[in-house]
Amino acid sequence: MENIIKTFLLTDLLKGLWTTFKNQKPSKVVTEQYPLARPPVAERYRGAPRLNNHPETSETLCISCNLCALACPEQLIVVTSERNPETKRKDLTTFTYDVSRCMFCGLCEDACPVDALELTQDFELATFTREGQIWDRQMLEEGPLPVRYTH
Amino acid sequence: MAATTLVPPPVQDDTFLDSNELVLNMGPQHPSTHGVLRVILKLDGETVLGADCVIGYLHRGVEKIAENRTYQQFAPYVDRMDYVAAVSNGLGYCLAVEKLLDVEIPPRAQAVRVILTELNRLASHLLWLGTHALDIGAITPVFLCFREREEVLSIFEKYCGARLTTHAFRIGGLQYETYDTFEKDCLAVCDLMQEKVKEYHDLLTGNRIWVRRTTGVGILNAADCKDYGVTGPVLRAAGVPWDLRKAQPYSGYEKYDFEIPTAKNGDTFDRYIVRMQEMEQSCRIIRQAVESIPEGPIKGKVGKVIKPPPGEAYVSIEAPKGELGYFVVSDGSLNPYRLRVRPPSFVNLGALDKMCRGTLVADVVAIIGTIDIVLGEVDR
Ligand code: SF4
Ligand code: SF4
Numbered sequence: 092m093e094n095i096i097k098t099f100l101l102t103d104l105l106k107g108l109w110t111t112f113k114n115q116k117p118s119k120v121v122t123e124q125y126p127l128a129r130p131p132v133a134e135r136y137r138g139a140p141r142l143n144n145h146p147e148t149s150e151t152l153c154i155s156c157n158l159c160a161l162a163c164p165e166q167l168i169v170v171t172s173e174r175n176p177e178t179k180r181k182d183l184t185t186f187t188y189d190v191s192r193c194m195f196c197g198l199c200e201d202a203c204p205v206d207a208l209e210l211t212q213d214f215e216l217a218t219f220t221r222e223g224q225i226w227d228r229q230m231l232e233e234g235p236l237p238v239r240y241t242h
Numbered sequence: 243m244a245a246t247t248l249v250p251p252p253v254q255d256d257t258f259l260d261s262n263e264l265v266l267n268m269g270p271q272h273p274s275t276h277g278v279l280r281v282i283l284k285l286d287g288e289t290v291l292g293a294d295c296v297i298g299y300l301h302r303g304v305e306k307i308a309e310n311r312t313y314q315q316f317a318p319y320v321d322r323m324d325y326v327a328a329v330s331n332g333l334g335y336c337l338a339v340e341k342l343l344d345v346e347i348p349p350r351a352q353a354v355r356v357i358l359t360e361l362n363r364l365a366s367h368l369l370w371l372g373t374h375a376l377d378i379g380a381i382t383p384v385f386l387c388f389r390e391r392e393e394v395l396s397i398f399e400k401y402c403g404a405r406l407t408t409h410a411f412r413i414g415g416l417q418y419e420t421y422d423t424f425e426k427d428c429l430a431v432c433d434l435m436q437e438k439v440k441e442y443h444d445l446l447t448g449n450r451i452w453v454r455r456t457t458g459v460g461i462l463n464a465a466d467c468k469d470y471g472v473t474g475p476v477l478r479a480a481g482v483p484w485d486l487r488k489a490q491p492y493s494g495y496e497k498y499d500f501e502i503p504t505a506k507n508g509d510t511f512d513r514y515i516v517r518m519q520e521m522e523q524s525c526r527i528i529r530q531a532v533e534s535i536p537e538g539p540i541k542g543k544v545g546k547v548i549k550p551p552p553g554e555a556y557v558s559i560e561a562p563k564g565e566l567g568y569f570v571v572s573d574g575s576l577n578p579y580r581l582r583v584r585p586p587s588f589v590n591l592g593a594l595d596k597m598c599r600g601t602l603v604a605d606v607v608a609i610i611g612t613i614d615i616v617l618g619e620v621d622r
Contacts, residue, residue, distance in 0.1 A: 164315035196318035
């Protein structure tokens with residue numbers, strides 16, 4: 092009997108359709124309107140790299156120890172430095188970071204002893220050229236400037 | 243004009259043209275092959291006489307890369323094999339190196355590892371369910387599954403900062419401490435899944451189209467499973483209760499109370515049911531683990547430089563797709579001497595020919611879906 096009802100009244104199919112229908116309530120809509128609305132990413136998100144400056148003196152925090160370059164599996168960080176004869180310390184001269192080869196694993200960030208290199212919440216890294224993917228020190232300190240779309 | 247009779251040239255019986263056999267190339271660019279799998283099908287009308295897989299379109303030489311990276315540096319690469327279940331890959335690799343190093347993992351790290359791998363099992367099975375149903379022709383489940391998968395991925399994002407290629411574990415334990423609402427989020431996902439699995443059952447389990455498309459399709463019995471070395475849900479659907487979490491517990495799985503779902507017939511429908519039940523069991527494990535998560539350190543005694551003593555270690559874990567094994571050989575230097583991965587997708591794919599024989603062309607798609615392969619792992 093049950094089977095006859097099922098065969099002729101299509102209860103099994105209607106049950107599925109009802110499930111689909113139930114999920115159409117506007118309050119259940121989960122689609123994000125990117126790029127109009129940028130989704131918030133988590134605090135620990137591993138996105139665009141940044142080279143931090145000291146908040147007061149705005150001097151770079153990087154001590155040119157080269158640990159990040161050694162930790163990176165892709166060997167895409169190049170740090171060069173110069174010995175400062177006055178302070179007897181190494182001064183950072185250039186810092187390049189090839190974003191196109193980076194897999195955002197976070198090993199460089201973990202390796203940095205002074206928290207100078209950090210992976211931030213920016214995730215819009217597209218550029219028009221391949222050269223644009225190679226970030227120099229200035230770019231790393233300022234961060235990318237993605238286009239914000241508005242109505 | 244003289245009448246000519248058209249007589250076809252005599253042909254031998256075994257020539258290709260005379261027979262009814264047709265060779266059909268499916269893929270590598272085919273939406274239902276879940277990546278870049280090429281299957282050469284030999285058909286007699288609609289019936290499949292045999293299937294030949296051509297793989298390697300996604301080969302990246304991961305095992306070779308390992309030989310040129312230090313142990314820590316290689317960890318992110320394993321995520322790129324089975325990118326749907328990156329956390330499980332990371333766990334397998336870390337366990338293998340930890341076995342070489344012979345370090346103790348703190349209980350807190352073990353509990354968090356279990357939670358994250360089980361969450362990953364949920365994510366992997368949800369993706370499988372959505373795409374498998376989509377292949378067979380049911381479009382709704384994929385949207386619902388991806389919505390729920392999003393909740394799991396957002397836990398990964400909050401925990402370690404990445405959603406897919408997570409790099410969540412480090413050799414010796416964890417890098418990141420859990421965030422504030424971690425426990426609450428995990429329990430919320432379990433509650434949500436319990437409710438949503440019912441919804442999937444409403445959509446598919448009773449649906450006559452689904453039942454007819456899957457019942458009796460791609461049967462692989464227990465003996466064949468063992469012959470082919472097939473593991474995971476495919477093996478369990480054939481009635482063999484083999485689960486490495488129970489058989490050789492790792493990371494403290496022996497502490498949790500859960501069942502191994504099995505089925506009898508080993509067809510596509512049974513594999514669907516087994517995976518659905520596995521999701522519920524995963525929720526059970528997550529609940530238990532979250533409630534008993536101990537306090538303490540999250541990293542064992544490993545130095546900054548990892549230099550295992552010469553030797554070799556093989557560790558296999560129960561990944562969402564089956565037995566995932568890592569074999570690491572160390573010569574005492576900073577890099578692995580050799581690293582070999584036993585990928586479940588690759589081994590399970592070997593049984594495709596056996597499962598396809600005698601079925602219809604349209605069922606091949608269902609069978610590829612039911613094995614649950616990820617080509618990144620097949621090709622490595
Ligand atoms: S995130 Fe990983 S791949 Fe990228 S620069 Fe840092 S260490 Fe290298
Ligand atoms: S590890 Fe940190 S301090 Fe050292 S070179 Fe890299 S960014 Fe600079």
